[in-house]
Amino acid sequence: MTMEIVGIWLGALLTLALYSFLYRDNPFYKFTEHLFVGMSAGYWVIYNIYNVLIPNLWDRLVGTGDAAPDMMMIIPAVLGLFMLARLVPKGAGLSRISLAMIVGTGAGLSLVTTFRTNCLSQVEGTIIALTGAGTGQFLSNLILVVGVVCGLVYFFFSKPHRGVIGGAANTGITVLMVAFGASFGYTVMARISLLIGQVQFLLFEWLPTIPIFRGLTG
Amino acid sequence: MGRLLERLDKVDRRVIYILMAASVIVPLALKLDFPIPIGSGPSMDLYMAIDTLPPGSTVIISFDYDPSTKAELQPMAVALTRHLFGHGVRVIGMAMWPQGASLGQQAMAQAADSLGAEQYEDWVNLGYTVGAGVSLLRMGSSIEAVYPQDRDGVPYDSIPLMRDVRRLGDVDLAISLSAGDPGIHSWVMMAKDTYGVPVGGGCTAVSAPEFYTYLGTGQLVGLLGGLRGAADYETILRERIPGAPGGLATPGMAAQSISHLVIMGFIVIGNVAFIAGRSKRKGGAK
Known part of the structure; x- marks a missing residue:
């Protein structure tokens, strides 16, 4: 205690x-x-x-x-020691072998999965039917499709942003601003949540340990 | 009016800090209680994903956070483990962040004690693993290869709960409580998209917007976003499960709402003062 x-x-x-x-x-x-x-x-x-x-x-x-x-474990042990070779200037080059192993393995494993998860599946999720659902779902799907297309048009720089392309790009900016606003709002909430956590600790765990505050906040 | 706006434009930042502190401390000290409306949404989706699991199912919770985000994610961990144990679901805890294993232990042990769940029969904490996505990929063929023993050093084969759970595919649902990377991204990439295991998530509010895209595509079955997500879950539990205790997040929501109002007020005042000042400067220039 x-x-x-x-x-x-x-x-x-x-x-x-x-x-x-x-x-x-x-x-x-x-x-x-x-x-x-x-x-x-x-x-x-x-x-x-x-x-x-x-x-x-x-x-x-x-x-x-x-x-x-398991004698195979000698291989990762040696590669791990190579990483520490960075501390010795003459042997620093050995760490490149370990880093090459890490980078190669990481890239090889994540290349396909990252592309599938964050690109193909997201594209697939955007190819949706606009009709056949209720009005609310129709509007939701329409906003999704128009928002994605216009957002992409904004990042298309091979044509001047005038006329139809300019209108779509402006809509894209609006969509991006809404996304940034949502991110900002969530960020504020996160920071306040951390403050709330510490204030709860001070009010309900620390103050009750002081006799004159006991009962006020507990 | 002009002078007032000018003074507001140059207000000392410490005045803002004091008001922000007051907007958090006062509601908490007075124990203000604001209603939390729950409709259909990612929090309810996660609740339903768990509630529709048959008793005896197995769920992995990955505690991918550390004490710096405990305020947001620990209430989720407590609420989720309470729901899982109360529903008769077996829980395997693990962590891809070193200190997540200890925080997960706290949450699971606390819920298990109050609901009579037995360690190694109903729950186990496998502990921390390095390697993030690579480890998850390996767990797809053998969990034991990544975790030859649990957090307390008990060999994998000696844990009754793990006897019929040999690989990720044997798990009915995976939930990642994530404060960053590694976290939900890794779980969606490896567990869901590679092995077809349904994945749910809980995350800090900062990272919530980036995970909403996974909800639309069905890559996540549900998501708790920040303290609000945790409060949502606690409210759902209280409404649907008689006798469910109040959680850690709900008392903070009044402070959250009032502090947001204060920030919105500052944004409005700051913009009005800035625009008024700019108009005045332009007028002076003429």
């Missing part, structure tokens, strides 16, 4: 130190910022050693329990 309260107080004080930047830059903010970066890096390194390297590489390489050692 005591450690829980210590944790809550640490969280609250660090939160207030970070928000103090809104007034002006100050040593409390700097301290918290550096603490966060250092802690995150340290946590990430240790977490990956124990949750990625040991179970996925070391345990398989040496063979834990009834499992026999």
Whole structure:
């Protein structure tokens, strides 16, 4: 219980130190910022050693329990060590072999799937019947088709944006503005949500640990 | 009027911060409760996708976020796991973000304790995996190859829940709670489009607009967007399941609405002051 309260107080004080930047830059903010970066890096390194390297590489390489050692694991181990060669200027070129492996595998695996998921399926989703549904669905489908076509016309620069093409491009701009507006609105909501989360923590977890506030917010 | 607009144009940013803080703190402190209307929409679609699963089905939840977006995504995790356990669905937790595994553990353990779900029989947390889409692709042929053991080191074959779940195709639904990449994109690309597993999602509000395109094409069965999406889900649970407890997101919606009104007010005032100032400058130039 005591450690829980210590944790809550640490969280609250660090939160207030970070928000103090809104007034002006100050040593409390700097301290918290550096603490966060250092802690995150340290946590990430240790977490990956124990949750990625040991179970996925070391345990398989040496063979834990009834499992026999998997000598194929030497290949990824060596490639991983090559990445660390960047720390030594003379051997830095070795890391290119590992990077080539990562880039090649990533590109090979994602090229087809990305094209299928984010291009073909989206195009297919735009080829829809305008008739045969109710008025509401008709309007919805019409807006979708007109919006996509006009949006694409806006990015078509081989013809001057005049006449019919100019009108379509202007409609396309309007559609894009609506999309940007929706994104902006959602972004505002996201940032406010994070603030709400921290204020809830301060009001309902931290303040009740102070005797004079107990009961007011709990 | 002109002087007032001029002063508003030059208002100290710290005044805006104080008003924003007040617009969030006051509704929360006073516990204001605004109604949350639920109609048909992506939140209801996700609810129905889960509610129509037969009891005993298996769902993977991928906790692809970290504490920086906990305020938005953890309420979704809690509400979804409550619904799944209450409906008799078995849950496999995993994470493509390192700290997601711990946050998922919190959500699943909390819901399991209150609903009597047994670890390893009804739920398991496989933990974190690197590799994102590559790992998902591998899970399509063997989950055990990616997760030889669960988060606590229990071997895959010793987990009763995993005995009849060998590959992604054995799962009835996958849900990614995503704060970025890797997240919903990877799940749609690999689980849905490669292996045909239905995928649902929950995401931060920032990334919600980009995932709406997946709803129109049926690549996502439903989507919870930001704190609003989480509050939607909590409201649906309360309306449809008697005795369902209040969630973490709903109390924040009044603060969300009021702070949005304040921001809209600032946008209007800022534009009016800017336009008035520009007209004055143009007049002065003549």
